[in-house]
Amino acid sequence: MRIPLTKLAHARSGDKGDTANVGLIALRDEYYPLLVREVTAARVKEHFRGICQGAVERFELPNLRALNFLLHESLGGGGTLSLMTDAQGKTFSTALLRLTINVPDEEARALGLSE
Amino acid sequence: MNGMRELIRVACGQGFWGDMLDAPVRQVEGGPIDYLMLDYLAEVTMSIMQKQRARDPLLGYARDFVPLMREILPACVARNIRVTANAGGVNPPACAAAVRDVARELGLAGRLQIGIVTGDDILERLDDFLARGIELRNMDTGALLATVRDRIQSANVYLGAQPIVEALQRGADVVVTGRATDTGLTLAPLIHEFDWRADDWDRLAAGTIAGHIIECGAQCSGGNCQYEWQAIPDLANVGYPIVEASPDGTFVVTKHAGTGGRVSVPSVKEQLVYEMGDPHEYITPDCVADFTTIQLEAAGPDRVRVFGIRGRAATEFYKVSISYAAGFKAVGTLVYSWPDAYAKAQAADKILRARLERLGLRFDQILTEFVGANATHGALAGESSPDLAEVQLRVGVRGPDRAAVERFTKEIAPLILTGPPGVTGFAGGRPKVEEIVAYWPALIPKSEIAPRVEVLAV
Incomplete structure (x- = not known):
């Protein structure tokens, strides 16, 4: 079944120059392996097509049940150069939460995700 | 001060220049704290301060800091609360002198010492560095500093905790720095109180992460x-964060009783990942x-x-923050109402761009956004409802030619009477041209930089 990330994670994003970072945090510890498996750098790059012009890097923080994504060349030059409303990438967090992932029905049930 | 204390409370009172003015007051009045840390500097702030100092040699620091000190110094002295702040900007001595004057007026002469940390400002040394082969290449792009040399407005090294520690050891009650790291303002009191060695990397990392958690205030x-x-x-009535630190490097994040907001595992996790790069190496001078x-x-x-934190040896380098003039920009907005609000805003954008083209105006970038x-979220937002109540057209331009940007600002208002109907929202007048x-x-290399510490008696 398709599950939106809003049911699995919360997030915060920010900027470093022209790079946006998004920290994606599992809402429950048992959701973390699902995020690691499904929310890959390639998947995030595809999700942000047209917005992220550069590479996407992913780092794992199993201790926090969190993933950190760096989205390079995403902020219109970054900092004061950017003309964007969101020059600091603050809303990239919720933009990532628009992603939906495929979870086998049985796994979703086991995780208490089916309605 | 003899005999190590078992618990030190460091409170954050300011997460950026422009944060809640009464937050530091409420940190001092709301319950027990030992140190108050105040972060005033963003990257752009230094260049603004450099311009202020060029106009008046007594300026160039965070001026809000002085009236704040007037308000809280008596309580800080009475309760032995010490202050670490990077409010000094490009002129820490002038900032410290202003605080000294305020302290004297408050009758605190002989009861207060002010530490001043300098040595971060390298603006006057840039040509010397370049001549000696220190290239100061852009860390992000690899570009040579020579490409912007004639447009540089400020250049400051991010100093770490050590010079602040020295000021505290020499008895400073208030430490005013220039460009010091946000994390150093929290770490320094812990090094000072707990006698952490300069190579005790795990504890230094713990104090650094404590600083990272509270440096953005209520976030x-x-x-x-x-x-x-x-x-x-x-x-x-949001409570600003407080770190209760122990000598072993563990700490608790909390806030004063009776305040709003919430300190929870999820709230701390969100702040930990904020502006994170490679989580294995969060690099500071310390x-x-x-x-x-x-x-x-x-x-x-x-x-x-918070516990379990590990760290590694500091690098041989300081990070440098250089600011330079990079042209001009302006952003104009208009609001279009139902029906067909989005279509009207899109039509207005086309008309505006055709006029800019006809005028022969050239920009490095024109960006149109439709707020609403x-x-x-760009294309991720999906198809808009045709029934939107209103859409704000927001057009920004950027380029090296001030006159072209200025001319752009005069093309927004005419759209009201010469473009699509149902438009409003121009009460603010013409957009302002901003220097970027x-x-x-x-x-x-750290070997090039010598932080200086002075302690001023009031």
């Missing part, structure tokens, strides 16, 4: 928190902290215990 105590945001109580070692544990209402339809001051990050 770790319920502000801007996605996790169950509607259930976070009383943000009107150490390299490993965020993948952080352990969090709920420890009662509005209390999160796609300004924050851009940021150039670089590295410099």
